[in-house]
Amino acid sequence: MKPINKAMLKNVAQNIGNTLHYSLPIKWDGKQSILEMKEANYPQWKQMEWIGFYFQFLCEQKLSGIMQIPGPQYGNVKFDAYNIIPWDFKAHAMNTSSHQIIVNDSMAIANGIKDFGAVGVILAVGKVEYNDENRTFQKWHEELKGGKSRYEIEREKRGAWSRLRKVSFELKQISFIIITDDVLEKCGAFQRGFRNSNGSPRNEKVLLDLEKLDDEIIHYIDF
DNA sequence: TGCTCCTAATGTAGCGTATA
DNA sequence: TATACGCTACATTAGGAGCA
Numbered sequence A: 001m002k003p004i005n006k007a008m009l010k011n012v013a014q015n016i017g018n019t020l021h022y023s024l025p026i027k028w029d030g031k032q033s034i035l036e037m038k039e040a041n042y043p044q045w046k047q048m049e050w051i052g053f054y055f056q057f058l059c060e061q062k063l064s065g066i067m068q069i070p071g072p073q074y075g076n077v078k079f080d081a082y083n084i085i086p087w088d089f090k091a092h093a094m095n096t097s098s099h100q101i102i103v104n105d106s107m108a109i110a111n112g113i114k115d116f117g118a119v120g121v122i123l124a125v126g127k128v129e130y131n132d133e134n135r136t137f138q139k140w141h142e143e144l145k146g147g148k149s150r151y152e153i154e155r156e157k158r159g160a161w162s163r164l165r166k167v168s169f170e171l172k173q174i175s176f177i178i179i180t181d182d183v184l185e186k187c188g189a190f191q192r193g194f195r196n197s198n199g200s201p202r203n204e205k206v207l208l209d210l211e212k213l214d215d216e217i218i219h220y221i222d223f
Numbered sequence B: 001t002g003c004t005c006c007t008a009a010t011g012t013a014g015c016g017t018a019t020a
Numbered sequence C: 001t002a003t004a005c006g007c008t009a010c011a012t013t014a015g016g017a018g019c020a
Helices: A006-023 A030-039 A050-063 A106-116 A136-144 A150-158 A181-186
Strands: A027-029 A081-083 A085-093 A100-105 A119-129 A168-179 A188-190 A205-209 A217-222
Touching (some): A006 A050, A027 A030, A050 A085, A050 A119, A085 A106, A106 A119
Parallel strands (some): A085 A119
Antiparallel strands (some): A081 A085, A100 A205, A119 A168, A168 A217, A188 A205
16 A cells, blocks of 8 residues: 655645635525536536535636546546545535535545555535525526426326425535545445445445544645 | 433435446 | 436434433
8 A cells, every 4th residue: 555645645735725715605506506517518517416516516627727637537436636646525514413424435445545545535514505495496407407307207206205405505614634544444334235216236435424533634724 | 110302323315427 | 228326415213311
């Protein structure tokens, strides 16, 4: 396994952090963000979890000069970016009961650690607003997409419930988390042996518990 | 001891794109 | 077209604390 140079990693994180600090918007409006992704022909603009994809979209725009985008690929799993180590961009709502975040496929992370000594997560944490009880935001998004998707039509046939959409996100902090073998031991795994929405089994993913992390957060910036 | 309530942990689902 | 995976929330379950 390749040894990691923590000081160098910290430098990289600070560099990325400075770029994001001065270029990222703090208030993300759902409609505006989705329109922005659509206009840029970003393929994920139709996704209901727009916050995660919008953060990725912004990082790809702002960090293309200082990171290699996308990062290395292991099998079908691709890291979002690379600079010394592979990095993944994540967005997490702070106003939820859970302090756990689901990262990439376990095998891909283990391979990344083996090849580069560690893998990193750039985590945007913020306050989310859900006040879409009337589903106006959902209806707007559905119209923009050109009507109901096949998946949604099938869901209605099954009588399954539809998730509440998030309408806005207020960025509060960005943390830089380093995952090594020790972290994998400390944290659990997610979706071990579970199934996809189509019934096929899912590969195991790494689950990070923010409350168990300390030394692993090498840098953070507040907004 | 048994019940209730609260919190944390775990398991499942929703919804989409990419790719073979 | 089927399958795999990315993104995450939320329902359910388990376990601990407090009280009668």
